[in-house]
Amino acid sequence: MMDTTSNLPLPEAFIKFLEENGLDPSIYTSTDTLPRYIRLKPGCEAEIDEIEAELQCSLNEVSWLPNFYSIPPQIQIASSKAYQHGKVYGIDAASGAAVHALNVVPGDHVLDLCAAPGAKLCMMLDLLGGSGSVTGVDVARHRLAACRTMVQKYALGDHCRLLVTDGTSFSLKPTRVYAGSGTCKFISNECTLEKKTDAFMEWTSRRPWKERKRAAKTRAATLLHISEPELIFYGKHSGVIGCTRDELYHIASDEELSTSGYDKVLVDAECTHDGSIRHVQKFENWGWQTLERRVLDAERTDDLTNLQFRLLSNGFRLLKAGGSLVYSTCSLTVAQNENVVKRFLSGNSSAELQEIESSHTWPCNKGGVPRTLRFDPVTSQTSGLFVAKFTKLAI
Numbered sequence: 001m002m003d004t005t006s007n008l009p010l011p012e013a014f015i016k017f018l019e020e021n022g023l024d025p026s027i028y029t030s031t032d033t034l035p036r037y038i039r040l041k042p043g044c045e046a047e048i049d050e051i052e053a054e055l056q057c058s059l060n061e062v063s064w065l066p067n068f069y070s071i072p073p074q075i076q077i078a079s080s081k082a083y084q085h086g087k088v089y090g091i092d093a094a095s096g097a098a099v100h101a102l103n104v105v106p107g108d109h110v111l112d113l114c115a116a117p118g119a120k121l122c123m124m125l126d127l128l129g130g131s132g133s134v135t136g137v138d139v140a141r142h143r144l145a146a147c148r149t150m151v152q153k154y155a156l157g158d159h160c161r162l163l164v165t166d167g168t169s170f171s172l173k174p175t176r177v178y179a180g181s182g183t184c185k186f187i188s189n190e191c192t193l194e195k196k197t198d199a200f201m202e203w204t205s206r207r208p209w210k211e212r213k214r215a216a217k218t219r220a221a222t223l224l225h226i227s228e229p230e231l232i233f234y235g236k237h238s239g240v241i242g243c244t245r246d247e248l249y250h251i252a253s254d255e256e257l258s259t260s261g262y263d264k265v266l267v268d269a270e271c272t273h274d275g276s277i278r279h280v281q282k283f284e285n286w287g288w289q290t291l292e293r294r295v296l297d298a299e300r301t302d303d304l305t306n307l308q309f310r311l312l313s314n315g316f317r318l319l320k321a322g323g324s325l326v327y328s329t330c331s332l333t334v335a336q337n338e339n340v341v342k343r344f345l346s347g348n349s350s351a352e353l354q355e356i357e358s359s360h361t362w363p364c365n366k367g368g369v370p371r372t373l374r375f376d377p378v379t380s381q382t383s384g385l386f387v388a389k390f391t392k393l394a395i
Contacts, residue, residue: 011288017296018274021333027377027384028277034377035060035070037093038077039119041154042067042126044087051082064361065096067126070381086154091119094375094385095268097364098328099123101356101389102264108132109174111262113167113315114269116143118150124266125156133238135262136162137170141230148233158235165229167267168310170318172229173252173260175239200240200248203233254317258394261320269308271329271336272301275384277377279330301335308340316344316351321394324354328387332376337386338368354389 010028018025038059040048052059057075062068070093077083077090099120104110106129115121115136124134138144141164151157161175228249234240240248252261272295273279283291294300312327319325329336345351353371363380364373367388375385 011291013292013296014288021335023332024378028280034073034277034383035381036073036075036077037062037091037096037382038069038071038088039091039096039123040067040069041087041089047082047087051080051088054080054082062093064358064363065093065100068093068096089119089122089150089154091123092383092385094330094364094380094382094387095120095328096123097359097362097375098268098326098385098387099127099266100358101326101387102266102324103357104128104264106131108263110134110264111174111266111315111318112136113170113265113267113311113318114138115147115162116140118147120266120268121147121160122150122154122156125151125154125160128159131159131237132263133159133161133174135172135174136160137165137167137229138162139164139166141232144232151233151235157233158237161234161238161240162232163229164232168307168314170229170314171251172249173257173318174262175243175248199242199244200234202236202241252318257318258321258392261318261323263320263323265315265319265323265325267311267315267325267327269311269327269329269336271304271308271331272333273330275330275332275376275386277383301333305335305340308336309343312340312344313348316348316390316392319392321350321392323392325390325392326387327390328385330383330385332374332384332386334368337374337388338372341369341372341388350393350395351390352393354391356387356389 010025015025048059055071055075055077057071059069059071062070077088082088102110102124104124104127108128109132110124110128112121112124112134116138121134121136128134136144136147138147144162144164148162151160163170163172231240231248274295280291308329316325327341331337345353353369355371356373359373362373364375365379366372367374367386369388372386372388375382377384
């Protein structure tokens with residue numbers, strides 16, 4: 001049933017959901033005026049005029065976020081040469097701010113615990129430069145395969161490895177420096193290890209049909225018995241080459257992780273996506289019953305908040321002492337944000353919320369927990385996003 005007292009094209013149940021969470025339903029009327037955002041690959045600044053001519057619009061620099069530009073909401077970039085040649089990619093400015101909050105610098109070993117669909121992963125790799133590594137993890141193989149396509153398209157894969165696995169139980173530390181050697185042959189999406197050695201050699205996407213079939217059978221058999229992560233891509237400087245299977249898949253202890261875990265971790269957790277205005281708009285085509293099932297169902301929301309807590313907890317466990325973790329969701333609800341943060345802090349004496357550097361210039365509001373931030377369409381001219389930054393104290 002639609003709300004007859006409002007001009008909003010939203011069902012009454014969703015409006016009630018928003019009001020219960022202290023959210024103004026009017027934010028969902030801003031879709032037509034909310035800009036799209038793109039990130040320009042560093043080094044392509046001289047081509048802005050050419051890109052503007054092709055897109056037939058101006059690229060308006062986002063003053064508070066380096067390399068970000070806003071464009072009119074109706075502009076599509078997928079068919080442009082700039083996009084196809086890897087010079088620009090779409091990423092909301094709020095999501096870019098979450099990555100920026102991590103302060104990734106060359107030499108860092110970074111974990112993206114919910115990596116798909118890959119724009120934030122690409123941004124981290126850009127910031128990383130020529131040293132360190134980024135490990136991308138996602139439970140959905142087809143979505144992580146899209147990440148693989150992106151990092152290869154943008155020529156950012158040299159310092160990256162991608163693993164299909166459950167982020168709540170992932171326990172591999174960064175591959176830093178290995179002195180291993182061998183005659184392993186890595187073939188496309190699967191690792192085939194020759195009998196003489198089990199060391200990984202350089203990645204290649206070329207493999208014969210028989211190898212593909214054998215690898216598929218091996219993967220299927222493996223998934224039936226163990227939950228070992230599936231390595232679907234690695235770059236030549238990701239730390240994998242020369243590493244043996246036992247070294248790569250070594251389950252790290254908490255003590256090991258405190259000294260040799262990840263320097264930076266991003267947990268952009270699965271959520272109800274109610275802060276994404278364009279996502280909510282899709283329910284006009286999908287049907288509002290789908291929205292009630294995906295967003296309003298209390299049982300599903302409880303499952304999500306437990307998942308978010310487990311992802312945050314495991315991401316923090318994988319962080320080394322002194323490192324930084326950013327937790328974010330594109331939900332605007334307290335349950336999936338402030339409540340998850342409070343629950344996490346209550347059980348982790350080594351976790352401390354940090355002020356986010358440069359955030360004083362960002363167009364956002366303070367969250368319900370000190371030092372947390374909230375982006376929303378009205379205040380920020382972005383999709384909704386909650387951001388919290390933690391550091392791991394040495395105990």
